[in-house]
Amino acid sequence: MSITTMLFVSEFEELWFDALQSLMGLRKAGLNHVVFLHVIPRDRVAMKRGTGYLKQEERKLREIADIRFIDWAETLFEEGMEVGAHIAIGNVVPKIISVAEIEKVDLIVTARIKKGKFGEIFLGSETSDLLRRTEKPVLLYNYQSQAGKVGENPFERVFLALDWSVSSEKVLDFVLAMKEAVKRVEIMHVLSEKQIGKMSKMEAHKIERENKKRLDEVCDTFVQQRFDARPHLYIGDTEEQIQRGAGEHRATMIVLGTRQTSAWKEKWSGSISHSLAEKSELPLLIVPAGGN
Amino acid sequence: MAKKVLNVEDDPDIRMFVTTVLEEHGYIPLMAKDGEEGAKKVKDEKPDLIILDILMPKESGIKMYHELKKDPSLKGIPVVMLSGVSKRTFLRSQAALTEFGDETVPEPEAYLEKPVEAEDLAETLKKILG
Numbered sequence: 001m002s003i004t005t006m007l008f009v010s011e012f013e014e015l016w017f018d019a020l021q022s023l024m025g026l027r028k029a030g031l032n033h034v035v036f037l038h039v040i041p042r043d044r045v046a047m048k049r050g051t052g053y054l055k056q057e058e059r060k061l062r063e064i065a066d067i068r069f070i071d072w073a074e075t076l077f078e079e080g081m082e083v084g085a086h087i088a089i090g091n092v093v094p095k096i097i098s099v100a101e102i103e104k105v106d107l108i109v110t111a112r113i114k115k116g117k118f119g120e121i122f123l124g125s126e127t128s129d130l131l132r133r134t135e136k137p138v139l140l141y142n143y144q145s146q147a148g149k150v151g152e153n154p155f156e157r158v159f160l161a162l163d164w165s166v167s168s169e170k171v172l173d174f175v176l177a178m179k180e181a182v183k184r185v186e187i188m189h190v191l192s193e194k195q196i197g198k199m200s201k202m203e204a205h206k207i208e209r210e211n212k213k214r215l216d217e218v219c220d221t222f223v224q225q226r227f228d229a230r231p232h233l234y235i236g237d238t239e240e241q242i243q244r245g246a247g248e249h250r251a252t253m254i255v256l257g258t259r260q261t262s263a264w265k266e267k268w269s270g271s272i273s274h275s276l277a278e279k280s281e282l283p284l285l286i287v288p289a290g291g292n
Numbered sequence: 293m294a295k296k297v298l299n300v301e302d303d304p305d306i307r308m309f310v311t312t313v314l315e316e317h318g319y320i321p322l323m324a325k326d327g328e329e330g331a332k333k334v335k336d337e338k339p340d341l342i343i344l345d346i347l348m349p350k351e352s353g354i355k356m357y358h359e360l361k362k363d364p365s366l367k368g369i370p371v372v373m374l375s376g377v378s379k380r381t382f383l384r385s386q387a388a389l390t391e392f393g394d395e396t397v398p399e400p401e402a403y404l405e406k407p408v409e410a411e412d413l414a415e416t417l418k419k420i421l422g
Contacts (some may be wrong), residue, residue, distance in 0.1 A: 016380055028310065032314065035349070059305075066303075066347075066376065067376070069347060070376045070377055072348055073346075073347050073352075073377065074377055074381040075398065077346075077352075077354055077377065077381055077382075077384070077385035077388075078381055078384040078388060079388060080385065080388030080389055080391060080392050082351075082352055082354070082355050083352060083354075084347070084348060084349050084351070084352060085347045085348070086349050099349075101348070102349070103349070103350065189294075220355055
């Protein structure tokens with residue numbers, strides 16, 4: 001598993017060139033191809049009562065996107081990188097999935113994608129929709145809470161949240177493959193407060209010991225690969241503890257796995273990764289269990 | 293015999309514009325909508341000239357140009373770059389590819405920055421193809 005091709009999805013209002021530049025550290029890990037995608041929402045150019053299809057508006061929006069992409073691409077081309085661009089009209093999530101397939105990308109980078117209020121209440125955001133449907137790792141930026149500021153290298157101090165599932169194994173492979181780009185890895189697991197609360201003191205200690213051992217083993221794997229890595233065991237609400245741990249260790253990015261579930265199941269049973277995708281102020285890298 | 297000109301361009305409006313210019317001046321237009329399709333058509337059709345955009349899906353004109361000029365059987369085909377990307381960036385990108393160990397390739401026969409007038413394009417083609 002390596003990252004050679006990255007899909008950078010920009011609505012322009014939400015994801016800018018500084019985010020792209022902050023990812024150039026991935027070149028050390030093999031990144032050599034960036035594909036830009038801008039999706040013009042269909043309702044900007046069509047389905048307007050009494051006006052029909054707004055061809056002129058479409059041209060204008062395409063031109064704006066083209067100019068922006070050329071400007072970004074020039075910088076990357078001059079650094080010897082391969083750059084491609086797609087400007088499409090339609091629904092953003094299907095377009096992202098389709099372009100990710102066509103270009104065979106290894107990573108999708110996007111900002112949180114908003115949906116209408118009605119849709120968000122019943123089905124979650126477009127971001128959740130993307131996470132449910134894609135098999136590619138997704139790196140999410142949340143400009144809303146960061147006031148447009150992006151750290152210089154999000155891969156500098158990675159906060160790796162593991163739940164020992166299949167997706168956690170994928171996460172490990174993914175981060176190990178980014179050896180040259182990552183400076184430090186904080187590896188964490190959260191024990192559920194509810195689960196521990198129901199156990200005797202002896203049982204709780206046993207569970208703690210087992211999990212510490214697993215964390216140490218993972219940490220050793222990273223150290224053997226010459227990463228600077230530290231294990232951390234937390235107890236409490238998983239989502240809360242991930243956010244707290246990332247803050248305590250001044251992480252520049254949170255990385256975790258996800259299982260693909262239906263919108264309704266996710267809505268009612270909850271999903272840590274999807275919930276963090278909505279709330280995390282730090283860049284969030286989500287690796288699906290079925291990902292490559 | 294009319295000469296074949298391959299236009300590699302992802303923008304359908306510009307493809308149509310170039311096709312019109314080519315037909316009006318007696319050339320046979322061939323079209324490809326990205327670098328990958330363009331590279332295949334070059335091998336299949338062996339055009340007399342290539343008009344090449346840079347920023348496209350699948351494979352950029354920068355990569356396609358570099359590959360083309362490294363291929364002994366294709367490097368003789370003249371190339372006119374037609375792009376919104378500046379010539380300065382194009383030359384720097386080719387130099388950057390060389391820095392990463394690739395061989396040096398010559399400059400293209402002509403470099404036109406978008407938007408281009410029909411007369412300028414036609415005149416450039418005439419100068420190269422005669």
